[in-house]
Amino acid sequence: MNEHLEINVGGDPTAIGEAKDAIEAFCARRSLPEGITLRLSLAVDELLANVLNHGGAETGAVPDIRLRVRLEHDQLVTELSDSGQPFNPLDAPPPEFELDLDDKPIGGLGIHLVRQLMDDMQYRREGAYNRVTLRQRLSPAA
Numbered sequence: 001m002n003e004h005l006e007i008n009v010g011g012d013p014t015a016i017g018e019a020k021d022a023i024e025a026f027c028a029r030r031s032l033p034e035g036i037t038l039r040l041s042l043a044v045d046e047l048l049a050n051v052l053n054h055g056g057a058e059t060g061a062v063p064d065i066r067l068r069v070r071l072e073h074d075q076l077v078t079e080l081s082d083s084g085q086p087f088n089p090l091d092a093p094p095p096e097f098e099l100d101l102d103d104k105p106i107g108g109l110g111i112h113l114v115r116q117l118m119d120d121m122q123y124r125r126e127g128a129y130n131r132v133t134l135r136q137r138l139s140p141a142a
Contacts, residue, residue, distance in 0.1 A: 003070060004070035005022060005069040005070070006066070006067070007066070008064075008065075009065035011052065011062030016044075016045060016048045019048065019067055020045060023037070023044060023067075024037055032138065036076060040134070043117045043118055046111070046113055046114050047080050047089075047110075047114060047132060049110070050110055050111070051082045051084050054084070054085075054087070055085060055130075063083045065081070065082045066081045066082075067079070071138075075119075075138060078136075079131060080131070080134075081131050082130050084130060086125055086130060088123045089114070089121070090122075090123050118134045119135050119136050120135040121133070121134055121135075
């Protein structure tokens with residue numbers, strides 16, 4: 001059985017649904033807990049939408065997006081690479097929940113949500129690519 005999944009999302013917004021379906025099938029074939037699958041699917045949806053909406057905003061270019069999911073020891077590891085403009089999601093400020101609804105800026109909740117859903121989130125810029133690595137423990141933390 002193949003221990004990893006690789007998807008070239010390209011820059012097509014309809015590919016988000018296809019990527020989520022492939023992730024769900026990958027997790028189901030490995031009998032991973034439904035909660036892990038749902039959290040990963042939601043996190044990937046948020047990150048892909050961010051890249052598609054903002055990754056080429058300054059240049060008008062459609063970013064190349066690649067997704068890789070693998071099992072590594074007791075973790076599910078997901079790597080998202082995109083050729084969009086440099087953006088470190090870990091530098092995004094936390095949402096200001098205490099503000100009135102009218103005073104809140106638009107956006108910013110997706111990255112916060114991803115950080116809450118995952119056990120670990122890392123970012124690095126390699127050449128022309130942003131690389132985000134997500135980790136989920138498959139067993140409870142000791």
